[in-house]
Amino acid sequence: MLRLHDYVLSAECYAVRLMLALLGLAHERRAVDLYPGAATTPWGDVPVLEDGDDVVTDPGLILTYLARAHDPSGRWLPAESAAVVSRWLAFAATDLTALRDARRVAILAAPGDLDALNRKGYMALRALDDHLATRRLEGADWLAGDGPTVADIAVFPAVMLSHDSGIGLEDFPSLNLWQRRLRQLPGFVGMPGIPDYF
Secondary structure (H helix, E strand, O other), X not given: OEEEEEOOOOHHHHHHHHHHHHOOOOEEEEEOOOOOOOOOEOOEOOOEEEEOOEEEOOHHHHHHHHHHHHOOOOOOOOHHHHHHHHHHHHHHHOOXXXXXXXXXXHHHOOOOOHHHHHHHHHHHHHHHHHHHHHHHHOOOOXXXXXXXXXXXXXXXXXXXXXXXXXXXXXXXXXXXXXXXXXXXXXXXXXXXXXOOOO
C-alpha cells in the first residue's frame, strides 16, 4: 500500500495527492502538522512517499516515481518528452519556490520580503504564460508533450495558490486556459485554498 506523509496546506504535497488521484491509486495518508511547530518526518520535510521498501522524498522525484512505477501507459512521463518534462520539474523546484515562499510570508507570517518574492514569482508566472502561449500557437495544450505530464502536475499548485500572496492570474490568459483544462482531467481533486471558480 502506498503511504503519503502529507501536510494538507502544502503545495508540494498537493501535487503528489493530485498525481495519486489522477492515476487512481489507493493510498494511505499520514498527516504531518508542519506549522507552527515545524515537525518533520523521519526523512525530513514532506511530502514523503513510501511504496513498500521504497521511500521517495522530493516532490518532483515522487511524481516521476509514480509515473514510472504506476503508469504502464507512459502517458504521464512520455519518453519522447523526457528532457522537456525534466526542465519543467526543475522550474517547479527552483523558479516557483518564490511563490511558495511568498505564500508562507503572506499567510503564515514567515520571515521574508514579500514584495521581492512576489516580483520573482510574477516573472516565473510570466515565463509559464509565455511558454503556454507559444505551445498553443504550435497546436499543443500542455507544458510538454501531446498530453498532460508530471510537469503540469508539478507546476499547477504553485500557480493556483499564487493568489495567497496577492498575485492573481488576470495577467496570464494562457495560464488560465491551461489550468481550466487541467481541472477537467478525470480524477482531478482540489485542495484547500484553491478556489473552484476559476
